[in-house]
Amino acid sequence: MRLLQILALSFLVLAAGCPKEKRALNIARKSVEISAQTVQLADLQVSFLYQDAAETCLASWDTRASYDACIAKWDKTVLAVNAMKISLLSLETALDAWEAGSPNGRDNLLGAAACFVETMVNVQSLLAVLGTDVPAINQGLATVSGMFGEGGIACPQGVTP
Amino acid sequence: MNWSSVTKIIPSVISFVGSMIGTRKRPPKRADEILGGADELTESQKAKAAADAAADAKFGK
Numbered sequence: 001m002r003l004l005q006i007l008a009l010s011f012l013v014l015a016a017g018c019p020k021e022k023r024a025l026n027i028a029r030k031s032v033e034i035s036a037q038t039v040q041l042a043d044l045q046v047s048f049l050y051q052d053a054a055e056t057c058l059a060s061w062d063t064r065a066s067y068d069a070c071i072a073k074w075d076k077t078v079l080a081v082n083a084m085k086i087s088l089l090s091l092e093t094a095l096d097a098w099e100a101g102s103p104n105g106r107d108n109l110l111g112a113a114a115c116f117v118e119t120m121v122n123v124q125s126l127l128a129v130l131g132t133d134v135p136a137i138n139q140g141l142a143t144v145s146g147m148f149g150e151g152g153i154a155c156p157q158g159v160t161p
Numbered sequence: 162m163n164w165s166s167v168t169k170i171i172p173s174v175i176s177f178v179g180s181m182i183g184t185r186k187r188p189p190k191r192a193d194e195i196l197g198g199a200d201e202l203t204e205s206q207k208a209k210a211a212a213d214a215a216a217d218a219k220f221g222k
Contacts, residue, residue: 054212
């Protein structure tokens with residue numbers, strides 16, 4: 001999927017200090033929109049998988065404690081999906097600040113993007129433990145992880161939701 | 162993944178692809194416009210709330 005290739009490319013353009021800032025900002029905005037649609041799609045898919053898992057757990061167990069244990073990993077995934085959403089909203093806030101001329105705007109934006117990637121990795125890991133996956137996240141991560149790896153700006157500690 | 166989940170998600174995939182094509186011709190939407198604000202429940206949180214209610218009904222609170 002090309003959506004996070006666009007995201008990575010747009011942040012690369014921003015990081016390089018491209019003189020055509022307005023165009024770069026527009027690309028970044030479109031990338032954030034496409035990322036939001038990816039998060040929305042992933043959230044919807046997890047919600048359907050959660051419903052199926054909850055129905056199975058409810059039918060399989062006779063006590064609340066055993067039901068809670070059965071659904072616990074899915075509960076963690078729901079939290080992780082929400083963290084991914086919050087992280088993308090933070091990224092958008094960082095983009096707003098950069099556009100408004102914040103002195104550290106560009107670095108904050110790259111840091112926020114790295115945090116967003118971390119939350120995607122977390123969702124991917126949790127889904128892998130559950131024996132399933134969301135293709136949009138897998139394909140997006142394959143492209144973006146290289147961009148924010150060695151030499152990139154890391155997610156500031158304590159920022160990841 | 163079971164097929165009922167796949168079937169349910171097809172309209173969203175079609176909408177997603179359509180919006181990706183559409184994004185080239187209009188100003189980009191904001192993430193908070195698409196996903197709602199930070200305090201707005203995600204679809205998976207709504208699914209969890211519904212499942213919790215069903216578990217409460219079966220086991221009691």
